[in-house]
Amino acid sequence: MTLPTFIIKNALRNKRRALLSVSSVAVSLFLLVTLQVALRELTLPVESPGAELRVCARNKVSLTNPLPARQRPIIERIPGVEGVTPFTWFGGQYQNEGAMTFAQFAMDPKETRRVFTDFKLSDAELARFQTGKTAAIIGKITADKYHFKAGDHITLNSTVYPGALEFTIAGIFSGTADDRMMLFHQDYLDDSIGTPGLVGMWWLKVKTADDMPRVIAAINQAFANTAAEVRAESERAFQLGFISMLGNIKTLIASISTVVVFTLVLVTASTMSMAVRERFRELAILKALGFRRRELFVFILAESFGLAAAGALLGIGTAYVAYTFGNISKMTHGIFVSFEVTPRIMGLAALVAAVLGVISAVAPALAVARTSVVDGLKTLD
Amino acid sequence: MALPLKYNFRNVLVRWRATLATILGIALVVAVYVLVQALAVGLEKSAGNTGDPRNVMIVRKGATAESSSQVSLAQFQTIRYWPQVAHDENGAPLISADVITLISQPRIDGRGEANVSVRGLTPLGRQLRPQVKLVAGRWFTPGQREVAVSEKMARRFTGFHVGDTFHTAGNDLTVVGEFDGGNSAFDSEVWMDADEARSLFDRENYSSLLVRVTGPTAAQELLARVESDKRLPLRAEAEVKYYGDQTATALPIRILGNFLATAMSVGAVFAAMNTMYASVGARTREIGTLRVLGFRRRSVLAGFILEGALLAAIGGVLGCLLSLPLDGYSTGTMSFNSFSETVFEFRITPWLATKGMIFSIVVGVIGSLLPALRASRLPVIAALKSV
Known part of the structure; x- marks a missing residue:
């Protein structure tokens, strides 16, 4: 019998216990990975291609206060600005769902390509979007969910503006960070509510990354001390603002993760020491045969490490498979669009498992090392 | 055994x-x-804890939150004189027209900003919400750029303690009082005078109306009357139910x-x-x-x-x-x-x-x-x- 076979046989001699230990490690690591991914998704703004050149300008009071439409020519004249579009939250509910299931924004279709470089949309679809007054383009995720296709007519009841609007779907886009939203004509919205001359926000694109700070400063400056002061910031900073609004959720998830890890260490360490206590006599025999303390420690360590590793493989693997191939937006009712298990998070979970393997070996190994051969042989169970 | x-x-x-x-x-x-x-x-x-069974809330049809609702001055004047509205000892109709605006305010721990609800109330608004009690300072004076802040919000955002001022919409507002909302939704709000809020945030309309009705049957009548009146694009709901749906x-x-x-x-x-x-x-x-x-x-x-x-x-x-x-x-x-x-x-x-x-x-x-x-x-x- 070789040493590895000896260790494996030892680990599996109580198959039920081995299975239970591996499973509890697996469940805990699955939970840890899930919480870490959720935390990352909540606190990391979505990285959309082209975001580094985009600027979001909102009313300084808050995002929900509108901006006057007459600001547009002033922004357009700022050197370094390539394109500007209004971006107005419509807050529409589809049919009688009673909740908003996807976001809709009114914008200037002519600026689509100039401001949103990341849209994957055919030229024909874009042309249809730009010419039709009621035309709208919709993200692939939402389109798939409701089986929308080009040419369909849909009606949305706004929670922000009075009444409902009917839209004609001109095309389906993909390739953005959030392929759920719908875009339509600001003109159409204005006409339906009597052109109040207000927009929700301005989204613009600058020519080069070097222009960004200067353009932001210029916009903020241009409307300082007017009735509608503007707060312009990079798209990334804007997205980070949303995370700040989530408040204490981050702390909550982080502390739950800590408790999970702690519980895991506790339970597994106790199981491991149970397994070792059970064969105190056996280890004493090995000692009598001339095995050294160091070698006995390696036996125990290898076994606990092996169990932890098996649990890690199972738990992390399940999480990876479930979140990579499963439909996360369906599972969470649309709270999360993406749920990416990053190598970093898997590494963290594996590290926890490794530390766990070592910690749970230490206490029993010390006990074995301290006990004399005679005492060990005397032990009955 | x-x-x-x-x-x-x-x-x-x-x-x-x-x-x-x-x-x-x-x-x-x-x-x-x-x-x-x-x-x-x-x-x-x-x-x-927020709703009072004697109160009815009126918002624009289709609006899911007070902040996105609009009620015009004319609509306010119409509903004010309906017989279902209760009156106080001076004979004034117990109705409050509120303006809700969100302002972006820096957090006290320096970790970014968040939206804070500012509620502008007409003078009777406080009387309709008896669970809100002043704990420090005094209430705001109509016509002044003054606010009272929930003490829970004062602990979370900068510039919200009595005596502080904060800048929003091009003006400085002075905090003159702190209140305790009695664990209601008002614990998350900043209160000021309604007309002051309308001028400050450049709002033509109110956001919502809160009405004290004369009794349970009056409440039903009011709900039905708002629903059936085609000239009013509004929706009335028991205040209790309105906040119940906010969960x-x-x-x-x-x-x-x-x-x-x-x-x-x-x-x-x-x-x-x-x-x-x-x-x-x-x-x-x-x-x-x-x-x-x-x-x-x-x-x-x-x-x-x-x-x-x-x-x-x-x-x-x-x-x-x-x-x-x-x-x-x-x-x-x-x-x-x-x-x-x-x-x-x-x-x-x-x-x-x-x-x-x-x-x-x-x-x-x-x-x-x-x-x-x-x-x-x-x-x-x-x-x-x-x-």
């Missing part, structure tokens, strides 16, 4: 080292479960709580199983002896299940005790409904603690079921012979 309870209880105590880890494990699982649910309860409680924010927290409880309880069941199997394994001879003494299989089975339940119940009590210090601790997040910071408290109700206990006992029973079966099925002779 049933095994005496004392036997199981002593067993739990005697093998304390082996069982301690399991008890602690279950305790932590229960604590997490109770705390996450306590958040959801706190959110729902805050909404539940949707608690849903993601409930989902999170249930997910965590499920996943962690599976882990806890494994842990309990392991402990109980080890306990059964170590007591093989003892079980054989019990059987020889005349205890039946089902007594042994019941005994071990009871032991598992007892173990878990101790864990459950410990878990509830662990979570108790956080009861009443206030925290905040963005409400998906109003799009602004909502403060609420961890609320551990007796029912929630009971649910935590039931949860722990279920974990204990499931975890000890298989080991107990094994114990009850041990052949007597083999059990006695085992070392």
Whole structure:
């Protein structure tokens, strides 16, 4: 019998216990990975291609206060600005769902390509979007969910503006960070509510990354001390603002993760020491045969490490498979669009498992090392 | 003959080292479960404390939040003189027209900004919300750029304490008072004069109306009248119901709580199983002896299940005790409904603690079921012979 076979046989001699230990490690690591991914998704703004050149300008009071439409020519004249579009939250509910299931924004279709470089949309679809007054383009995720296709007519009841609007779907886009939203004509919205001359926000694109700070400063400056002061910031900073609004959720998830890890260490360490206590006599025999303390420690360590590793493989693997191939937006009712298990998070979970393997070996190994051969042989169970 | 309870209880105590880890494990699982649910309860409680059964709220048709609703001055004037509206001792109609605006305000811990609800109220607005009490300073004076802030918000945002000023919409506002919203949704608000708010934020219309009605039948009449009047694009709802519908924010927290409880309880069941199997394994001879003494299989089975339940119940009590210090601790997040910071408290109700206990006992029973079966099925002779 070789040493590895000896260790494996030892680990599996109580198959039920081995299975239970591996499973509890697996469940805990699955939970840890899930919480870490959720935390990352909540606190990391979505990285959309082209975001580094985009600027979001909102009313300084808050995002929900509108901006006057007459600001547009002033922004357009700022050197370094390539394109500007209004971006107005419509807050529409589809049919009688009673909740908003996807976001809709009114914008200037002519600026689509100039401001949103990341849209994957055919030229024909874009042309249809730009010419039709009621035309709208919709993200692939939402389109798939409701089986929308080009040419369909849909009606949305706004929670922000009075009444409902009917839209004609001109095309389906993909390739953005959030392929759920719908875009339509600001003109159409204005006409339906009597052109109040207000927009929700301005989204613009600058020519080069070097222009960004200067353009932001210029916009903020241009409307300082007017009735509608503007707060312009990079798209990334804007997205980070949303995370700040989530408040204490981050702390909550982080502390739950800590408790999970702690519980895991506790339970597994106790199981491991149970397994070792059970064969105190056996280890004493090995000692009598001339095995050294160091070698006995390696036996125990290898076994606990092996169990932890098996649990890690199972738990992390399940999480990876479930979140990579499963439909996360369906599972969470649309709270999360993406749920990416990053190598970093898997590494963290594996590290926890490794530390766990070592910690749970230490206490029993010390006990074995301290006990004399005679005492060990005397032990009955 | 049933095994005496004392036997199981002593067993739990005697093998304390082996069982301690399991008890602690279950305790932590229960604590997490109770705390996450306590958040959801706190959110729902805050909404539940807000409505007054005598009040009716009127918003624009289709608006899901007050902040996105609009009620014109003309509509306000119309509804004011309806007979269903109650009057105060001076004969003035008890109706408040409010303006809700969100302002972006820096957090006190320096971690970015968040939206804060500012409510502008007409003079009778405070009278309609008696749960809101002033705790420091004084109320704002109409015509002045003054505000009163909820003391809970004052602890979360900069420039919100009495005597501070903060800048918004091109003006400086002075905080002259702090109020306690009595654990209602008003704990998440800043209050000022309605007309001051309209001029400050350049708003032509009010956001909502709050009406004190003369009685329950008047409430029904008012609801029906608003609904049937084609000239009014408005929707009336009992204030209690309006805030009851605002608890949707608690849903993601409930989902999170249930997910965590499920996943962690599976882990806890494994842990309990392991402990109980080890306990059964170590007591093989003892079980054989019990059987020889005349205890039946089902007594042994019941005994071990009871032991598992007892173990878990101790864990459950410990878990509830662990979570108790956080009861009443206030925290905040963005409400998906109003799009602004909502403060609420961890609320551990007796029912929630009971649910935590039931949860722990279920974990204990499931975890000890298989080991107990094994114990009850041990052949007597083999059990006695085992070392």
